[in-house]
Amino acid sequence: MNPNNHFNPATSEDIVIYGSGAMAETLFSYIVQDHNVIAFVCEDEYCLTSNICHLPLIPLSEFIHQFSNKDVTIAIAVGFSEMNDIRKRITDTLKNQGFKLFRFIHKSFELHRNVTVGEFGFILNNTTIHCNSRIGDSVFIASGVNIGHDCVVGDYSWLNSGVSLAGGVSIGEHCFMGVNACVAHGVSVAPYTYIGANTLVTKNTQLGDVVVTQAGEIFDFDSKAYLAWLK
Numbered sequence: 001m002n003p004n005n006h007f008n009p010a011t012s013e014d015i016v017i018y019g020s021g022a023m024a025e026t027l028f029s030y031i032v033q034d035h036n037v038i039a040f041v042c043e044d045e046y047c048l049t050s051n052i053c054h055l056p057l058i059p060l061s062e063f064i065h066q067f068s069n070k071d072v073t074i075a076i077a078v079g080f081s082e083m084n085d086i087r088k089r090i091t092d093t094l095k096n097q098g099f100k101l102f103r104f105i106h107k108s109f110e111l112h113r114n115v116t117v118g119e120f121g122f123i124l125n126n127t128t129i130h131c132n133s134r135i136g137d138s139v140f141i142a143s144g145v146n147i148g149h150d151c152v153v154g155d156y157s158w159l160n161s162g163v164s165l166a167g168g169v170s171i172g173e174h175c176f177m178g179v180n181a182c183v184a185h186g187v188s189v190a191p192y193t194y195i196g197a198n199t200l201v202t203k204n205t206q207l208g209d210v211v212v213t214q215a216g217e218i219f220d221f222d223s224k225a226y227l228a229w230l231k
Contacts, residue, residue, distance in 0.1 A: 014038045015102055016067070018090060019077035020046050020057055027077040027122060028053050031104060038072070039063075069098035076101060076120065076138070080158040083192050084138075084174045088156050091120060091138055118155065136173070154191065172207075 015035045017024050020042040031037055032053075040052045044059040051057055058066065074094055078087045094101060105117065106125045115129050118137035129135065129147040136155035146164045147153070153165075154173035162180035165171070170188040178197030183189060193205045196212030205211060219226060 014072045015075055016041055016058075016063070016072045017075045017077050018042060018094070020048070020052060021079065023079050024077040025053060027075060027104070030106065030122075030124065031075055031102075034107075041074070064097060069100070073100045073102045075104065080140070080176050083176060083194070084156040084158060087138060088174075130167075148185075160197070 013036070015031060015037045017028055017031065017037060017040045019027075020040060024040060028037060037055065039055050040057045041060055041063045042057065044061050047057055047059045049057055076087060076091055076094070078090055080087070091101065101120045103117075103120055103122075105123045106127070108125045109123050109127055109129075112129060112133075113131040115131065115133050115135075117123065117135045118139065120137055121135065121139040121141070123135075123141045124143045126143055127141055127145045127147075130149040130151075132149055133147055133151040133153075135141070135153045136157070138156050139153050140158045142159060142161040142163075144161050145159050148165050148167040148169065150167055151165050151169045151171070153159070153171045154175065156173055157171055157175040157177075159177045160179045160181070163177045164182045166183060166185040168186040169183045171177075171183070172189055172191035172193065174191050175189055175193045175195070177195045178199065180198045181195045182200045183195075184200065184202045187201055188204045189195070189201065190205045190207045190209060192208045194210045194212075195201055196210075199211055199213040201211055221229070
């Protein structure tokens with residue numbers, strides 16, 4: 001972890017994005033602003049098209065033979081399927097092949113005192129991480145996340161947009177937090193916990209717990225009738 005490198009300046013290195021779905025295209029839109037993206041790559045069975053965003057999509061078996069691990073840096077743009085286990089497997093595979101992996105921290109991110117951010121992860125725009133917090137390796141943090149003071153986020157966790165952690169929160173490895181989920185002060189979230197969208201967690205969880213708030217009710221009458229009823 002390097003607490004001094006708070007964003008990725010523009011470089012001349014060639015970036016290859018690992019992934020072929022919506023996450024790959026989303027992260028491409030961020031990375032391409034300051035970096036030279038030359039291609040996408042994914043496992044052979046998922047290469048269902050020949051290009052993404054007007055760039056070639058290369059099957060992994062061909063990519064490993066076509067590119068030297070000294071030629072490119074790989075950004076792993078894979079979702080949270082299987083509680084981020086797939087993302088870890090791909091990361092381990094590419095690391096074992098000797099490839100350098102890319103870390104993206106948006107330039108709007110402000111580095112607070114004693115904050116450390118691990119390798120290979122993504123921090124998107126308008127995210128705040130307060131003092132004395134530690135972010136692990138390969139953590140995905142979407143736009144508009146607020147992480148309070150003295151928090152820990154474990155490796156391979158996923159925090160969607162609007163997530164808010166109060167001070168002293170511990171998020172274990174391989175956790176998932178849906179849009180606008182919140183964790184109260186001092187709560188410990190165990191590894192592999194799934195927290196649904198708009199859910200407030202006020203108690204410690206156990207390994208593999210699922211914490212989900214009931215979805216909003218759909219009324220039997222339309223919006224204009226509802227407004228009239230409110231009157």
